[in-house]
Structures are given as C-alpha cells and as structure tokens.
Amino acid sequence: MSAPEADHYNGSHTLALPDLSGAVPTSTEARAKRCIAALEDELETMRQERRGKQRKTTFYVSQGRAIRRMGVLYTNLEDLIAENDRRYEEGSEDATPEQDRLQCGYIILLQVLPWLHERLAQLDVDDSQDMLKQLKRGADAARGDDTSTLKDLIAAWINQDFHPPSLLKSDDKHAHGFVHDVCGMLLCPSEWDWGDNCVRAGIRDRMSDYIVSENSWPLFLYENYTVKLDNLEHGLFKSKILVQAFKAVFTSPSSAKEADRDGDGADILENNRRARRQLNQVKVKTCVASIINMRKVTSRSLAYVVCQVRFALSNISSWRTVDGDFDYEVFWSNVVDFFENVPGPVTQQRVDRLLEWWTRKIFGKNHREDLTPEVVSRMSVTALAEQRKALEDAAFDSE
Numbered sequence: 001m002s003a004p005e006a007d008h009y010n011g012s013h014t015l016a017l018p019d020l021s022g023a024v025p026t027s028t029e030a031r032a033k034r035c036i037a038a039l040e041d042e043l044e045t046m047r048q049e050r051r052g053k054q055r056k057t058t059f060y061v062s063q064g065r066a067i068r069r070m071g072v073l074y075t076n077l078e079d080l081i082a083e084n085d086r087r088y089e090e091g092s093e094d095a096t097p098e099q100d101r102l103q104c105g106y107i108i109l110l111q112v113l114p115w116l117h118e119r120l121a122q123l124d125v126d127d128s129q130d131m132l133k134q135l136k137r138g139a140d141a142a143r144g145d146d147t148s149t150l151k152d153l154i155a156a157w158i159n160q161d162f163h164p165p166s167l168l169k170s171d172d173k174h175a176h177g178f179v180h181d182v183c184g185m186l187l188c189p190s191e192w193d194w195g196d197n198c199v200r201a202g203i204r205d206r207m208s209d210y211i212v213s214e215n216s217w218p219l220f221l222y223e224n225y226t227v228k229l230d231n232l233e234h235g236l237f238k239s240k241i242l243v244q245a246f247k248a249v250f251t252s253p254s255s256a257k258e259a260d261r262d263g264d265g266a267d268i269l270e271n272n273r274r275a276r277r278q279l280n281q282v283k284v285k286t287c288v289a290s291i292i293n294m295r296k297v298t299s300r301s302l303a304y305v306v307c308q309v310r311f312a313l314s315n316i317s318s319w320r321t322v323d324g325d326f327d328y329e330v331f332w333s334n335v336v337d338f339f340e341n342v343p344g345p346v347t348q349q350r351v352d353r354l355l356e357w358w359t360r361k362i363f364g365k366n367h368r369e370d371l372t373p374e375v376v377s378r379m380s381v382t383a384l385a386e387q388r389k390a391l392e393d394a395a396f397d398s399e
Contacts, residue, residue, distance in 0.1 A: 057134050064138025066112045066292040069146070069249070069304050072105045074321060074329040077132050080106040081120065097341060101333060104340060108300060112292065146249050146308055147319055153248055153256065154312040157241060158182050177315030178204050178212075186241070187313050189216030190227040212324070214331035220309060237302065237338075237354060243361055245312075246297070246305045250289045251362065259361075289363070297358035299339030299351075303332050 072080065083102040087095070092103070110117050113135075120128055155170040162182045169175060178184040178200075188194040188203065189212060202210030219225050221242065223235035244256040288294070294301070307328055316323050339355070342348045376382055 056131075060131055060134035061138035061141070063113055064135035065142035067109065067135060067139035068143040069288070070112045070292060070294070070298065070301055071109045072300070073143075073304055073307060073332045075102065075105060077109070077135060080109060097337070098333075101336060101340070105300075108298075144319070147311065149248060149253065150245055150308050150312045153253060154241065154245065154309065157244055157256075161240075173315055173317040175315070176313060179315065183313045183315075186218065186220035186225065187212070187310070188219050190219050190222065190232065191216060191229065194219070206324070212326055214327045214334060218310065220313065221306065233350070237306075237335075238357070241309060242302075242305060245309045246302070246358075246362055249305060249308070250294060250301070251287045261361075295359075295363065297355055297362055299336055299355070302339075302355075302358065303335035306335050307332050 067077070080102055083099055084106045086099075087103060092100075095103070119131065123131060151173075152170040155168040158164065158168050164180070164182045166175070166180065168180060168183070176183050178187060184200065184203070185194040188199070192199045192203075192210070194200060199210065201207075203212060217227075217232065217236060219227065221237055221239055223238035225239060226235065228234045240259050243259040247253075247256040247259060310328070310331070311319065311323075314323055321327065321329050339351050342351055
C-alpha cells in the first residue's frame, strides 16, 4: 500500500471520539441489528420455556387420570401428603381409621405415580402446587369422562336386561332414580323390599322411616340383585352391572358384553397389546388398564366403579358429593373399609378371594404377574438347571 493510500485509509477509518457521555458513536443500523438479535434470542428462550412447561403440564394431566380411578375419589392430594408428613414426624400410634385410610391412599398414590414422592421433594412450593393442580385436573377429567360413558351404557344395559315398560333414557336423568321402577329397585337399600308398596312410597316421599343414606348397601351391589338378610356379605360386590361397568371403564365398553363369562376368555391386556402392534389394521385404542399398568382389581378401583354406577342410576344430573341424604364420600369410604379394614384373618381371606374373583372376571385366568422370582425358583425348569449344575460340579470334583 502506498503512503497516499495508507493516509486515505487511516483518515476514512478514524475512530470517532466519545461524546460527553463517554459512549463511542455507533450507527443506527448496527444498533438495530444487535437489538433485533437480542430480542430473537430472548423470544426463543421464552418459547423453549413455554414448550417445556406445556410438556410438563401435559405429562401431569395425563398421569393424573389414574388418581380417582385407583387411589382416592374425593380426598385432596394435599391431605394425603400432609398425613404422610404427620406420620413421619409423630408416628402412627393412635391413628384414626380416617388417618389410616389417608396413609393407605398415599401409598397407593405412589404405586400409581412412583415418581411423585421424589418430585415433591425437589420442587419449590409454587411448582409443587402447580403440579398438584395439573394432576387434579387430569384426575377430574378422567372421572368426568367415565361418568359420561357410563351414563349412556347403564341406561342401555337396564333396557336390555330388564325390559322396563318405560325405557330409560340417558339424556333424561330426571327420569332415573327412585321415580323409575328398575333404578329404584337397584338403588333400594338391601334391608328393604322394593316390591313392598309402602317401601316404594316411603322412599319416594322421603319419609323419615325410609331414609336412603350411605349407611346401607344398595341392591345393585349384590349378585343377581338378591340379598340374604341373615348373611349380608353373601353375593356382595358381585353383580352383573358392576362387572359391566368395571370392564367399560378399565378395559373397553365392548368388553362389557362378556360380563357373564367367568374369566374364561383370553388375556384382554395381551390381546389389546398385540392388536396395537399389528400392521395394516385400524388403530386400536389402548385400554385404561394397560395405560396405568393395572393387572389386578383393587379395592379402591372397585369403590370408584361402585360410586360411578350409583351416580348413573340416580336422578342427579351433575357430579356432587351429597345427593339428598346420601353422602358419596362416606359411601366410598365404606366400600374401601370393607376391603381394607377387616376384623381378622378369616375375613381377610374372604376379601382376598373376592378380589381374586374380580381379577379373573376382568382380566381372565392369566396369573403371570404372580410368577415372582421366588415362585419360579421352585419350578421344574429352575430345579433341573440346578440339578445339572450339581452333577457337573460333582463330576469335576471327582477328577
């Protein structure tokens, strides 16, 4: 570069001196470009945070759909967490039945959502409250979906099985309940005879001698809708409409058609899994039991269905805790306590047999979930392998 050219270059690129503010002058265009770039980076960060939050919300809502079905129908999640904290600090001595029920609910909740306990410890208060809010949102949405499904199905089942003179309409809840002869019979407390005109009139007129409350087992819970007053446990929780409803909620509405079978069908969960894997077929919806990894009928899943059926038979049009003199929350607790709060081992055996009956009715006779390593170790394949190894060791030692 010649001297004139260097002088020209240096002169045309002389750095402007700062003004009184101390800032070096820059062009408007350069400042605008940098400002736009910074805003774009900020916007992308906000988008990523929003996508992450949306993914978390979707995950929590999806996971929450199992809570009402498997754990607690009415209890707040905060109450379950508080009871677990209380027990950790104070112990379980002198715990009330309600506190025992809450703690059992918390343990079941962690079985359904195994990640929850650790997540609660990691999150701050605001994030924890937001997570519980989204879980509750999913739980209530699932309960609402099941309520809507059973409202239509139960009306159809009653019309099909009982052939009432006045057909039950799913879109007219005011014609349900005790004003309808079949619904009234199924809702009638088991200690009364719905065929008695005085009983029907007393219930319908809400007379004090015929108070329908959660303190009675309604007839729809009993096998063949028949009760033995000298043995109230006989046939309890074995009715066809309960089996139909359970299948409709946890396996599929179409599987409810097989309610009369004694678990002699194929493994419904395995069939559902294989159907979803087959190619060139219409997409098969995953059943609820598969989604929540349910392999056995539990006391609380059964209590959930019991309350859903009772609501579907009643004449109230929106989900609520209290229906006249009937408290659904206490009724749910009564069903749970029947299974979880037993007086002794003899009763526990009957309860276990009842739940085994239910598991067979819903999921078939497959018992692969019971093939624990301990059980397998006592079977002939394992035994033969150990015998062969022992013979091999003996031969090696003899050499």
